[in-house]
Amino acid sequence: GAGVSQSPSNKVTEKGKDVELRCDPISGHTALYWYRQSLGQGLEFLIYFQGNSAPDKSGLPSDRFSAERTGGSVSTLTIQRTQQEDSAVYLCASSPGTGGQPQHFGDGTRLSIL
C-alpha cells in the first residue's frame, strides 16, 4: 500500500537554474495538492489538481512556478530561474476527491538554492 511518493528527496542547485519536483499520489486519488513549508512561513498552499485540471493555482508565488499533472496521476512542479527565497520543503498531498476528504502527504522534497 504505497503512500504519496515524492522525488527527489533532496535537491541542491545554483541560483538561476530550473528544477523539477515530482509527485506520485496514492493510487486512485483524484485530487492532488502542492504545498510549501518554510521556516517562519509554515505550510502554504500552492496549487490544487482535480484530475489533470488545476482549478486553483492561487498559491503559486510567481510566474516562475508552474505545475502539471498527466494521466490523472503523476504531477510535476517546475521552478524556473530559481532564487534563494525558493529554498523550502515542497510537499505533495493527495485525497480521494474534494468535498471534505482528508489529505495524505508525502515526505517532501527539500530544496536548497545556493
Place this chain on the structure above:
Amino acid sequence: QKEVEQDPGPLSVPEGAIVSLNCTYSNSAFQYFMWYRQYSRKGPELLMYTYSSGNKEDGRFTAQVDKSSKYISLFIRDSQPSDSATYLCAMFGSSNTGKLIFGQGTTLQVKP
C-alpha cells in the same frame, strides 16, 4: 492576523502527562478540522479528522471542535517520548477546493 493561530511552543512535558494543543481560527466557513503530526524531515501524518463541532476519540488522542468559539483542541493522554514531534492543526471549508489552511505548528517534547 493569520486565519489560523497556533502557539508554536516549544512544549515540554514528562512522560505520562496529558498534553493539550490548541488552535483558534477566524473564518466561520471552516467546517473540516484536522490534526497532523510531523516528525523531523518527514511529511505531515494525519492523526485526527473531524467535521463540524464535537469530540472524536482515537486511542490516546481526542480532538475537540467548538465552532461557536472558533477553537479546536487535541488532547494526548499518557504521553510517550515517541509523541515528540510537531503538531499541526489544519482546516478548510466546504465551499472551496479543499485547500488546507495550517496553523504554525506546536513542537512537543515528551521527556522520559
